[in-house]
Amino acid sequence: MVEQCPVSNETPIGPTGGLTIDQLLIESRMGLDRVDPADLELEMAAGALVVDTRPADQRDRDGALPGAIVIDRNVLEWRLDPSSPHRIPGADDFTRRIVVVCNEGYSSSLAAHTLQRLGLTRATDLFGGFQAWAALRTQSDTMPPGR
DSSP states (O other): OOOOOOTTTTOOTTTTSSHHHHHHHHHHTTTTBBBBBBGHHHHHHOOOEEEEHHHHOHHHOOOOOOTTTEEOGGGHHHOTTTTTTTOTTTOOOOOOEEEEEOOOSSSSHHHHHHOOOOOOEEEETTHHHHHHHHHHHHHHHHSOOOO
């Protein structure tokens, strides 16, 4: 799959010698088995925990992601870390598949990478985020029968 993203492999090192956001995004995605929007329902059916991290205004504007739980990005790690006393019910398995969904698939990549660093080795994100999933759904809803 060709990733459409404003990220360049030739991004210079940041002024302090650290990574730029583009480099951090590339690094974060290297360890992710990103989910194609067409496969999201299959992931859910197989038991994946799908987490919508979009802010309330985006969810209000664009709608909910059926089957996903909503966790604000600023508390994501505390809610999903099996060792955290602040975890949500069901977040007690380091091997559970977790698919993080943001609006366009950028912040979710960073979040999934962080979850992996916490030991949630099967954490990943949705390629293109909610917008890619919604576009695919709209496309399939407008296709004539038999196609």
